[in-house]
Amino acid sequence: MSRNAHSPEPLPAQIVREYGPFDGADKIAGVTYDGHRVWAAAGAQMLAFDPASDRVERRLERAADAGTAFDGTYLYQIAEARIDKIDPATGDVLASIPAPGAGGDSGLAWAEGSLWVGQYRERKIHRIDPATGAVLRTIESNRFVTGVTWVDGDLWHATWEGDASELRHVDPDSGAVLERLAMPPDTFVSGLESDGAELFYCGGGSSGRVRAVRRPKTRAG
Numbered sequence: 001m002s003r004n005a006h007s008p009e010p011l012p013a014q015i016v017r018e019y020g021p022f023d024g025a026d027k028i029a030g031v032t033y034d035g036h037r038v039w040a041a042a043g044a045q046m047l048a049f050d051p052a053s054d055r056v057e058r059r060l061e062r063a064a065d066a067g068t069a070f071d072g073t074y075l076y077q078i079a080e081a082r083i084d085k086i087d088p089a090t091g092d093v094l095a096s097i098p099a100p101g102a103g104g105d106s107g108l109a110w111a112e113g114s115l116w117v118g119q120y121r122e123r124k125i126h127r128i129d130p131a132t133g134a135v136l137r138t139i140e141s142n143r144f145v146t147g148v149t150w151v152d153g154d155l156w157h158a159t160w161e162g163d164a165s166e167l168r169h170v171d172p173d174s175g176a177v178l179e180r181l182a183m184p185p186d187t188f189v190s191g192l193e194s195d196g197a198e199l200f201y202c203g204g205g206s207s208g209r210v211r212a213v214r215r216p217k218t219r220a221g
Contacts, residue, residue, distance in 0.1 A: 038201050039068055060088075062077060069110040076115060083099050198214060
């Protein structure tokens with residue numbers, strides 16, 4: 001699939017709330033949402049906070065270098081060149097599969113029975129088999145890919161290239177960009193997750209923060 005060279009003009013992202021920084025977490029990479037708490041990857045640990053109160057409720061001592069996902073029961077976490085399947089109740093790693101980027105991976109999402117993995121500098125999103133890690137299909141972007149999320153059948157990914165970050169709604173078949181939300185200057189997105197409703201949760205990289213961004217009400221395309 002060819003990279004899409006043409007895209008709509010960006011709209012300004014509306015940041016409605018910031019969370020953190022959190023004790024013991026110098027940076028935030030991947031984020032996911034379990035319906036009650038936001039989970040954030042913070043290097044040597046995963047932490048879960050209540051988005052209503054900002055209070056950290058859980059910490060799991062697990063390698064958490066990049067994207068994070070939740071399938072309704074289990075967490076998935078990129079740890080260097082592998083993806084760990086984790087029981088959120090115990091923190092136990094139940095299985096591991098190779099990450100498609102062999103350590104160059106970024107975002108992670110669960111949708112349609114598959115994991116969707118961003119490959120940062122390769123500007124790709126891979127759909128992979130969660131049991132084996134086999135790549136089922138690949139979507140190409142024209143920007144570095146960080147976070148990845150699905151909401152209401154729409155694929156969104158974050159970009160972080162140079163001094164700019166965006167949230168992009170893309171066609172899951174062609175990779176064509178349908179909508180762009182530009183983050184404010186010096187506000188970067190390392191991970192992305194939808195709450196299934198009106199918000200995106202964005203990992204803030206070295207800021208140590210998670211930001212809630214309003215999802216556009218109208219669907220493009």
